[in-house]
Amino acid sequence: MRYGFVVPYADSREFAELAAVGEQHGWDGIFTWEAVFGVDAWVSLAAAAMSTERIRLGTLLTPVPRVRPWDLASKVGTVERLSNGRVILGAGLGALHEGWTAFEADEGRRVRAEKLDEGLAIYDGLMKGQPFAYDGKHYSAQPTDFMLPAPPVQQPRPPVWVVGAQVVGRDRQPSLARAARWDGLLPQIISPTDRDKPTTVESLAEIVALTRAEREQAGLPWEGYDVVLEADSYGEFVTTEPKDPAAWAEAGATWWIESWWSLERGTAGLAELRRRIESGPPAAA
16 A cells, blocks of 8 residues: 545645645655646646655646647656656646635536547546547647657656446446556445545445456556556544554555545645644554
8 A cells, every 4th residue: 555645725735835745754656637727737746746755746636638639748847857757747627616616617427528538538548659640529639849848758758547336326437447557546426425535445446446457458467557546534524444454455455545625725724734644644643
């Protein structure tokens, strides 16, 4: 099991400082999120890359449908090379909120799903190098040799974790099938009355088994595939039972990421965030 944490609110300088603190106290990853309008996630990750040497740097998550794929590949690739190969891209449809719709209209879930698939396909192709061509419904790309960047350190590209939702009571699981084609799963469970993250080892084990079956059907290996548990050892944002990370690792989780979204914004919240980071990962407590 590897351990990471999400920084809910911080400017780029603060984020870089927290990344260094996390590295010093045994964490394996630090994550931010992409805003439509606000602090640029990739600038923060670039700043963290310059102040650290080991800790992994990623997004939880990037709403791929609202980002042009070549812009995404440029940003990820830049931080990937700057960090000497420590980037992880967390990808999904994105959760609609007022901070999004204040600037961009909702195109509908179907269109966002199409753009997610096409965007990741172009991201993958550009990372793997030229010549690359793509002709989709929403995006297209033609081969080019104009001022090309160096290849990514991680080959064939920085890994992609994708939101995969298990829809309870349904035989076909297209969302899990999508996540299974990439490098890691950000699991969610959709029931007739709720949408949530796995909160019991049994629910995680079930979604892991379904995703593993999808990978096997696609002819892809399970070894090296990540399953990400978004947890909260303090029990404020999401409560996981049991709290022992070893039980979750046995159920299939490879990453335990503290998601402290309930921390208040401001000086007090930042101080509490730093205190929690300095306390180290839950396994080390």
